[in-house]
Amino acid sequence: MNDTEFQAYVQEGGQVETGDTMPDDYRKALIKFIEMHGNSELMGVLPEREWILRAPTLQRKLALTAKVQDEVGHSQLIYRVVEDLGKPREACLDDLVAGKTKFHNVFHYPTKTWGDVAVIAWLVDAAAIISQKALLKCSYAPYARIMKKICWEESFHILHGRDCILALMTGTDEQRELVQEAVNRWWGPLMQFHGNPIPADDDPMYRWRIKSQANEEARQQFLDGYVPQIWELGLTVPDPKLRKRDDDVWEYGEPDWDELKHVVTGHGPKTEERLGFRRWSREETAWVRNAVLADAA
Amino acid sequence: MNAQELLALADDELILGWRNSEWTGIAPFLEEDVAFSSIAQTEIGHARAWYELAAKELGTDADSLAFDRQPEEYLCAPFVELRFVPDWAQTIARHWLYETADAIRIQALMHSDDPEIAGLAEKIDREEAYHRMHAEMWADRLREEPRFQQAVDKLWPYALGVLESEQRNRLSEVVGRDPVDPVERGTHTEELAPLWEEMTMVRRSVPGASW
Amino acid sequence: MIWEIFRQEREGQPFQHGGSLDAPNLAFAEAYARELYGRRDESFALWIVPREAVDEVRDPYVADVFDRDYRRVDGYSLKIKLKEARERAGTAGSG
Numbered sequence: 001m002n003d004t005e006f007q008a009y010v011q012e013g014g015q016v017e018t019g020d021t022m023p024d025d026y027r028k029a030l031i032k033f034i035e036m037h038g039n040s041e042l043m044g045v046l047p048e049r050e051w052i053l054r055a056p057t058l059q060r061k062l063a064l065t066a067k068v069q070d071e072v073g074h075s076q077l078i079y080r081v082v083e084d085l086g087k088p089r090e091a092c093l094d095d096l097v098a099g100k101t102k103f104h105n106v107f108h109y110p111t112k113t114w115g116d117v118a119v120i121a122w123l124v125d126a127a128a129i130i131s132q133k134a135l136l137k138c139s140y141a142p143y144a145r146i147m148k149k150i151c152w153e154e155s156f157h158i159l160h161g162r163d164c165i166l167a168l169m170t171g172t173d174e175q176r177e178l179v180q181e182a183v184n185r186w187w188g189p190l191m192q193f194h195g196n197p198i199p200a201d202d203d204p205m206y207r208w209r210i211k212s213q214a215n216e217e218a219r220q221q222f223l224d225g226y227v228p229q230i231w232e233l234g235l236t237v238p239d240p241k242l243r244k245r246d247d248d249v250w251e252y253g254e255p256d257w258d259e260l261k262h263v264v265t266g267h268g269p270k271t272e273e274r275l276g277f278r279r280w281s282r283e284e285t286a287w288v289r290n291a292v293l294a295d296a297a
Numbered sequence: 298m299n300a301q302e303l304l305a306l307a308d309d310e311l312i313l314g315w316r317n318s319e320w321t322g323i324a325p326f327l328e329e330d331v332a333f334s335s336i337a338q339t340e341i342g343h344a345r346a347w348y349e350l351a352a353k354e355l356g357t358d359a360d361s362l363a364f365d366r367q368p369e370e371y372l373c374a375p376f377v378e379l380r381f382v383p384d385w386a387q388t389i390a391r392h393w394l395y396e397t398a399d400a401i402r403i404q405a406l407m408h409s410d411d412p413e414i415a416g417l418a419e420k421i422d423r424e425e426a427y428h429r430m431h432a433e434m435w436a437d438r439l440r441e442e443p444r445f446q447q448a449v450d451k452l453w454p455y456a457l458g459v460l461e462s463e464q465r466n467r468l469s470e471v472v473g474r475d476p477v478d479p480v481e482r483g484t485h486t487e488e489l490a491p492l493w494e495e496m497t498m499v500r501r502s503v504p505g506a507s508w
Numbered sequence: 509m510i511w512e513i514f515r516q517e518r519e520g521q522p523f524q525h526g527g528s529l530d531a532p533n534l535a536f537a538e539a540y541a542r543e544l545y546g547r548r549d550e551s552f553a554l555w556i557v558p559r560e561a562v563d564e565v566r567d568p569y570v571a572d573v574f575d576r577d578y579r580r581v582d583g584y585s586l587k588i589k590l591k592e593a594r595e596r597a598g599t600a601g602s603g
Contacts, residue, residue: 019564045322052318056500056508057360058345061318062338068321069334073544076327080528089327089530114499114508146527153548167508174503281323284383288325291442292532328529328540335547427542434535 010139010209017141018084026208030140031085032101033210038078039096039103041071046274047111048120056114063160067121070153077146084142097279099266104128106189108268115178118168119186121161123226127193129154130221134213169233183230184238191239191252192260194218223250298406298414300354301372304362305482306402307347308373309459311363312489313395314340315496319382336392336428343421350413364500368485368493376455378486389439390448393432394456394472400429401467402460455480511537512562514555515545523555 001009003023016022048068055061079089095101106124111117132151138144168175197216205211223242227250230237241253263271317337324330348359355362376395381387403425406418439445456472457465457479469476500508511531514523526545531537534556541554577583594600 042322049322051499052321053315053495054499056364056506058341058348058363060508062341062345065318065321065334065338065341069331069338072322072327072330072334076331076529076544077527079327080530084528114502149527164508171506171508172503175506278323281383285323285325285385287444288385292438292536293326293530326530328531328536328544331547332539332543335543427539431539434539437535438532 007207011207013209014139015141015144016139025204026210027085029204029208030143030210031082031087033205034078034085034143035082035087035092035095036102036104038075038082038092039101040107041075041078042096043103043107043274043278045071045075046277047107047109047270048117051111051114051117054114060164063156064117067157067160070157073153074146074150077149081142081146093278093282097275097282099271099275102264102266105192105260105263105268106186107274108263108271109186109189110270112185113178113182114164115168115180115182116186118161118164118179119182121157122165123161123183123186123190123230124193125154125157125161126226127190127218127222129158130218130225131194131213134211134218137209137212139209165233169235179233180235183235187238188256188259189263190222191219191255192257194222195260196257220250223252224248298409298411300351303347303351303354303414305372305374307344307351307362308371309377310340310344310347312371312373312492313377313391314338314344315492316377316380317388317392319380320388323383325385332431336431339424339428343424346417346421350417364497368490371485371489371493372482373485373489374455374459374482375480375484375486376452376459378489378492379452379455380488380492384448386439386442386444387448387452389432389435390445390452391456392428393436394449394452395459396425396429396432397471398456398459398464398468400425401464401471405464454478458482509533509537510559511541512557512559513541513545514557515551516553517551519552521552523553526551526554528559 001021003025006023006026010016016026045068048064048071052061052064052068055064079092082092083089092101096103106120106127111120129151132147132154135147136144136151138147165179168179195215197214197219200206200214203211206214223244227237227242227244239253241251244250262268266272266275314337317333317340320330321334321337322330324333344363345359348362352358352362376391379387379391381391400422403418403422407415407422409415409418436445453472453474454477457468457476458481460468465476465479509530509532510528512528513526515526516523529537529540529544531540537556541556545551545554591600
């Protein structure tokens with residue numbers, strides 16, 4: 001199969017397995033895309049893990065630990081896929097902590113209160129799940145298969161998020177204020193999360209059916225699902241232009257695409273600190289990997 | 298068994314679970330991260346079960362017991378308070394020593410006159426089988442590692458302090474070490490106060506609220 | 509070392525491939541398989557197999573090149589012959 005035939009094959013729904021012949025560019029694009037996903041799950045742990053230690057009830061503590069554990073588990077699944085494509089896990093982690101590879105914008109921002117914990121589980125996870133569901137149709141079968149497990153495990157994360165939010169919104173004025181304040185800070189990054197609306201036609205990610213959902217479509221799905229949920233609780237969104245048109249399309253203030261670019265290229269408010277933290281914990285535990293993962297019986 | 302003894306058990310599990318959950322996201326490798334996080338969750342789950350028993354006797358609820366007391370009122374052994382991140386050798390040394398001590402303690406509780414306590418101890422014992430397996434697996438793998446041996450040497454007096462005096466000889470037997478002067482319950486290390494600060498900061502921010 | 513994990517969703521069901529993990533030996537692989545494929549009680553049983561023990565066979569060794577319909581249900585069309593046989597025996601009632 002030459003490249004043109006391969007493209008036709010995947011566009012018609014053809015599946016690709018690990019050992020199959022594939023164009024070099026397809027393999028490289030897959031590694032880059034999937035690696036970024038793995039990086040995101042791993043970096044996404046850092047804003048949330050401090051709140052495990054601060055959780056205000058035993059139930060929340062358990063739920064948040066389980067949620068973060070799932071995210072680590074997802075990074076395990078994802079990096080295994082990348083490794084089978086040819087890039088070892090340690091090389092991925094080396095590149096991540098050296099700032100050479102990327103991770104999603106939302107994980108570059110600080111978490112300031114318990115309100116953030118609730119908003120992340122409710123809205124940030126929701127935005128991520130929309131993208132993840134679209135990846136169920138990825139032409140690369142090993143990735144599509146782990147996405148199935150990932151989507152299944154994420155189902156409780158959303159409920160946990162909603163439960164935390166509702167507890168706060170039916171609580172004291174202070175607690176309601178925690179939520180509104182967090183929504184105000186997270187709205188910008190959320191609107192940027194699905195990326196610039198770029199035409200799918202020239203994008204190899206679509207031609208090869210690695211991605212199958214356009215950025216704008218994902219964002220519209222997010223707004224459609226979650227703005228009503230936000231408004232019905234009496235919360236506001238810090239965008240005066242946000243409204244649903246008669247043709248059911250959501251209009252909104254233009255997200256700051258410069259901010260997005262600036263952040264994902266490693267200049268977010270918490271990027272350096274978090275990469276530094278990963279670097280540090282990795283160095284301190286290197287002896288364990290050497291003792292345990294090196295040639296074993 | 299009285300409420301104070303139940304609280305000591307619960308506090309041990311809560312604080313150890315809290316310490317173990319400090320590794321979530323930064324364990325030496327990903328598969329272990331997931332496994333160790335489950336162990337931390339199970340410990341907190343066990344703490345909750347003991348708190349619920351104590352809460353019945355004291356007329357309160359598990360969360361209030363877990364979070365609304367002052368640091369001096371906690372009855373945990375000094376062993377569980379020690380902060381080890383990022384030291385995996387000490388973490389595993391504690392994990393192995395604690396699980397061994399806890400097994401002895403739980404075995405005794407399974408024979409309690411109180412059916413609720415005996416029943417809960419039996420349930421806990423079944424879940425702990427996995428913890429013991431995991432601890433043995435690591436102790437076996439790190440046996441030759443000087444860091445691990447040194448950690449066990451250092452923490453041995455603390456491990457003895459987890460148990461009642463009449464159970465300590467049994468621990469010596471199982472671990473294969475001579476008894477030494479234990480670090481007893483009753484005083485707290487300086488590590489507990491900062492742990493408590495962080496553990497209770499959200500809860501204290503809106504006292505009496507539901508979360 | 510890479511291990512492949514097969515999981516049995518419920519008692520009596522076939523084992524299906526779940527995924528793979530990195531572990532130094534069988535003890536570790538078992539512990540991690542439990543965690544990654546069973547912490548939500550979602551597997552009745554697990555098989556843990558070193559990746560190098562798994563051999564894959566695919567096209568063209570397995571596919572039919574010549575039609576072998578004698579091996580399949582659709583290779584048999586009995587309706588007409590059954591009708592004729594019943595007519596012969598005088599038992600062709602409602603067909």
